[in-house]
Amino acid sequence: MIKKIFQKLIRHFGPQHWWPAGSPFEVIVGAILTQQTSWKNVEKAIDSLKRVKKLSPEAILKTPDGLLQKIIRSSGYYKQKAKKLKIFCKFLEKTFNCNVKMMRSVRLSALRPQLLSLWGIGRETADSILLYALDKPVFVVDAYTIRIGERVGLFRSEGYEHVRGFFELKLAHSVTLYKEYHALLVALGKDHCKTKPVCAQCPIRTLCDRHQGYSMGPNRAILKISRYA
DNA sequence: ACCCAGGTGGCCC
DNA sequence: GGGCCACATGGG
Numbered sequence: 001m002i003k004k005i006f007q008k009l010i011r012h013f014g015p016q017h018w019w020p021a022g023s024p025f026e027v028i029v030g031a032i033l034t035q036q037t038s039w040k041n042v043e044k045a046i047d048s049l050k051r052v053k054k055l056s057p058e059a060i061l062k063t064p065d066g067l068l069q070k071i072i073r074s075s076g077y078y079k080q081k082a083k084k085l086k087i088f089c090k091f092l093e094k095t096f097n098c099n100v101k102m103m104r105s106v107r108l109s110a111l112r113p114q115l116l117s118l119w120g121i122g123r124e125t126a127d128s129i130l131l132y133a134l135d136k137p138v139f140v141v142d143a144y145t146i147r148i149g150e151r152v153g154l155f156r157s158e159g160y161e162h163v164r165g166f167f168e169l170k171l172a173h174s175v176t177l178y179k180e181y182h183a184l185l186v187a188l189g190k191d192h193c194k195t196k197p198v199c200a201q202c203p204i205r206t207l208c209d210r211h212q213g214y215s216m217g218p219n220r221a222i223l224k225i226s227r228y229a
Numbered sequence: 230a231c232c233c234a235g236g237t238g239g240c241c242c
Numbered sequence: 243g244g245g246c247c248a249c250a251t252g253g254g
Contacts, residue, residue, distance in 0.1 A: 035236040076251040122237050
C-alpha cells in the first residue's frame, strides 16, 4: 500500500526536485526559514542573504542580530529565525569548525540528538537537515504526512516518532526514495482537498476504501466526512 | 477581511 | 503525554 501510494503520486505529480539549493548549508538555512512559512517567502530571504554575501556560517555569525533580521524579514518570524540561524551556526562553528562536510561524517544516531538539542530545531527541521542536506536515511514527517496517512488508513498516528518509524520500517532505507516521497506528500497535501471537502480527483483515492479527503489548517473544520468508494 | 504556509518552544494540566 | 498560544510576512 505504502509503495503503491508512492507510485501513484509520482505518476501524478512527477519528480519534485527537492531541495532547490546550491549547497548543503543553503539547504539547512532553508529548512530553518521554512518553518510554518511558504517556500516563496523563504526563497526571497535566501536570495537576500546571497545578495549581501551572507549565506555562510561565518558571515551569519559576524552579522548583528538586527541586520540579520532585516535580511530574512520576508520569511516571517524573523526575530526567532535570526536567533535560530545564529544558534545553529554557533553549533557548527564549535563542533565542526563551520565545516558541513565534517558534520556529514557523523553517524546519524549521534547527530540527530545533537540537532534536536538546539533551540529552534525540532524534529521536522532536524530530519529535513539530516535527509536533504546530509543525505542521511531519515523519513521526514510533517503535518501533511500524518494527516494524509491517517485519512487514508495507513496508520493511527501515535505521534511523530511513531509515524517516522512506520515509514522507515515499510520502505527500503533509500535516501532518494525518502526525499521524493516526503516532497510528494507535501505536493498532495498542498494541491488537494484544500477547498473541497472531498476531492474526486485525488490521485490516491482508489487505494482507500474509506477515503475522507484531507485538508490542512488546524482551525478549519476538518471536513465533513463524506465517504465514497 | 479573513485564512494559511514544507514548525517550535513555552506554558499548563 | 496532549492542548493552547505567540511568533510574522506575503499571497490567495
